[in-house]
Amino acid sequence: MNALNITISSKLYSKNPDETELGRRILSKSIALMDELGFEQLTFKKVAREMVSTESGVYRYFQNKHQLLTYLINWYWGWLEVKMAQEFMLLNSPQDKLKRAIELLVLPMEQDERIPHIDERVLQRIVVAEYPKIYLTKDVDHENKEGYFLGYKQICETLSQLALQINPNYPYPHSLFATIIEAAQSQQFFAEHLPRLSDSSGSKNEIVRFLTDMTLKSLHH
Amino acid sequence: MNALNITISSKLYSKNPDETELGRRILSKSIALMDELGFEQLTFKKVAREMVSTESGVYRYFQNKHQLLTYLINWYWGWLEVKMAQEFMLLNSPQDKLKRAIELLVLPMEQDERIPHIDERVLQRIVVAEYPKIYLTKDVDHENKEGYFLGYKQICETLSQLALQINPNYPYPHSLFATIIEAAQSQQFFAEHLPRLSDSSGSKNEIVRFLTDMTLKSLHH
């Protein structure tokens, strides 16, 4: 738990990085480095150098960089969930809530000053660029039991419940929102790097419109 | 080019594996091993051992395992494209063609005896488990210029054209089919490993119905 009450499975770290200076420096520097180098080129040695500590220092908090990435991505989903809960209180219709949820998934977010060691905008870029790597692994079943993907599943469940308020007979709410959440990430990536896989080159608002259109039409009876 | 006229960018290999015995053995054994071990655990040394040759033998055909994976996945898209073209000739309405395309994306396919060194069903499993790794890289822009993703873009374009026959005013055909193609893969993965991100635990037909519903509703005006 931290300032924002984001819960992350304790299986996702050896020692909670949120509770110490050194841990928060690991988070801060590994977010910056992962964004710069990408997951494959990141090593704990480089993180250690950047934060002026040692490799073994990082290993005391995370077993390996895969666990670190999983932690960061779960942190992001947890944070998004909190944001959504806040914003939903200001809205009434489930349609409006879904629209707002899609905006939060895609549009860049402002930095939260209460958490200075995590740059949410950079973290969002990491999620876009790396998120499927946390589950596309031979260990997925084991890691799933350990709660590695709770953040993702939780946000999918929340949005599914909203969808059923619009159309209680819609048969695929989880598939729909897993697809929407994934598309929210991959369309951002495609718009930037593989524009022929997208119609929204440039504007993120175009992606929001596409996803909203797809969601509401799917739920229409 | 091979028996089926699948074209793959010559940047995707050092020496065309389709043209020699050794090359085809590399493809055959690396498909089996990648399926068994996963991309991360695969090494050229293991492939060499399996095919009774040497590491340097594999390096003569592919610069590294990332290029090998990209080759395999492009081969798959090319092959699917050929399949679709064949089946479309038997159908008239664009709706029927789209439905059939979605079935081909999801349902297991039969082995093509003309290509004994490639097991299409195993290759399909590899695509489900590994496909985003080929573009989620810091080299994506450079590799894109080299034609690393032509197979994916081509199939997306073909389906987009079909969609516009149904609704010429639909504004997001490429985004739609990039999303459908991705969801076809990820829903198979989720149904097996992360069932709370899917409503189709078990039957692939359920996934087909979900994707068809989403596609046709999206195109509805």
Place this chain on the structure above:
DNA sequence: GAAAAACAATAGTAATGCTATCGTTATTGC
């Protein structure tokens, strides 16, 4: 039958992904 290409075999190298040890410095409990 010569030249060129493909292949097998082996060696070597820098980097990676850890694990282990050990002395020093903080923190905590009593």
Place this chain on the structure above:
DNA sequence: GCAATAACGATAGCATTACTATTGTTTTTC
């Protein structure tokens, strides 16, 4: 306030990985 404990920094070590290079042998091609 002091002992016990945990955290940290520094360093070493090791098996594996991801290549690159070399050299001799076989096969193909012209």
